[in-house]
Ligand SMILES: [Zn+2]
């Protein structure tokens with residue numbers, strides 16, 4: 338009786354709480370203009386109409402601090418200028434209340450229009466570029482959201498210069514200038530190209546349309562139609578693994594930047610934006626774009642739809658923390674290489690070579706003993722193209738979740754194939770996880786279908802496919818830093834890992850500062866290395882080793898005249914003084930890793946290898 342009465346009281350007071358609960362929807366209409374491209378200034382207008390019942394007199398316009406796919410803070414507000422707000426042509430009072438928020442007083446008006454300019458001159462998957470030749474943007478660096486109203490539907494109109502055409506992954510008509518998006522998260526997940534001279538070529542796979550947009554800022558060498566056919570091979574290989582995608586069309590946006598600088602690849606729900614620093618006529622840029630397409634298209638399933646539970650909807654005021662990027666990025670890294678091979682762009686030897694190169698990078702990294710795959714994911718805001726205002730020791734302490742994740746995927750793939758005698762593979766894990774956490778999972782938010790997975794969910798799916806409890810395996814190799822079981826994994830397909838000292842095996846732990854190209858200034862030294870023991874410090878300038886003057890070109894060969902246990906003098910310059918120290922070489926630091934045939938491989942191993950390599 339008392340409980341029932343208590344419930345009744347709760348019901349009665351509930352309506353009093355409405356002001357703090359989500360308000361009713363606002364009408365949100367965005368307009369993007371670029372009247373003077375050479376100034377690199379975009380012009381954004383946001384018209385907000387609030388319902389008559391709205392009680393708050395404030396509207397907070399907020400610029401995100403980052404956007405998905407790149408997990409470090411980008412501070413897009415830094416490029417916002419000339420903010421103003423008005424209603425019915427009367428200026429409204431506004432205040433900047435923090436580093437990303439402009440607070441506008443409605444002053445009783447229901448419709449408020451905010452206006453600002455965004456400077457953008459980076460051709461990138463995260464930042465925007467407007468110049469005399471085109472406009473390229475993603476969304477989060479361009480559009481503020483109205484705080485509290487990210488779930489509301491939005492409209493966008495683009496005003497392009499005369500004879501500039503607009504295209505993105507949600508374009509349905511060639512002359513389209515208006516788009517409707519279900520919410521802000523989808524608005525900013527739609528990289529858009531505006532310009533006079535991009536091209537689009539289409540192809541069809543299993544009833545779905547694929548658009549290949551190419552903006553070449555350099556010579557194409559007549560290679561575009563071959564390039565489009567090669568992108569199609571990637572699409573076919575990946576659709577063969579996943580099954581039909583849920584979208585009806587998908588757009589590849591390629592930039593061949595011709596600036597020897599801009600380079601990126603960014604995944605989106607209906608598209609990807611891939612930027613090569615070279616030109617399409619150049620074989621390396623061509624191959625780079627195809628292999629990046631293999632990675633990014635895989636993301637259409639893994640990370641965009643099948644995703645760690647923390648990835649969407651987002652809080653744009655702080656970086657996201659997820660333990661799952663070694664799956665979202667690392668498994669995509671593995672499959673990017675796998676699909677490039679399956680689609681016929683690399684032979685078996687080249688495929689094994691790229692896997693061995695990743696093993697070499699990870700196994701010779703000092704951070705491999707310190708940072709787990711999970712910890713690496715949690716550090717993404719510091720290691721994903723992050724800018725640092727202070728010197729850091731990340732070179733010694735941080736590991737790439739792309740590469741460690743790639744190797745976890747490789748090990749799991751081979752182990753599952755071995756344990757199930759070739760009946761199952763990591764492909765089954767991915768398909769089953771996609772099905773369970775995306776296709777068949779109810780919407781957990783306004784953002785997207787499904788709810789995303791926790792690491793424990795994912796480990797459970799791996800256990801189900803592998804036919805054994807993988808809890809300990811995850812504890813050792815995912816949450817822990819135990820060396821991956823390469824021998825066991827590679828043996829299932831009759832291969833083994835071989836390791837030998839590199840031709841110049843000694844570095845003494847010296848790293849030359851990459852920023853300072855003039856001198857031999859030292860960067861972060863490797864922890865517990867001969868250089869550190871000799872008393873060298875970051876910032877010292879290395880002058881000679883063993884009496885021989887050294888340069889950026891010769892220092893490794895001069896150092897490698899010495900062998901393990903040898904001691905030699907090094908001369909350095911520190912704080913305007915010249916000093917001599919003595920260095921004693923330890924064990925080799927550089928190794929070459931190879932994946933090679935296991936002697937006496939059984940027919941079963943060879944059969945599993947051919948299944949793995951021939952993609953069935
Ligand atoms: Zn362009």
Ligand SMILES: [Zn+2]
Pocket residue numbers: 604632633636665666669
């Ligand atoms: Zn990726």
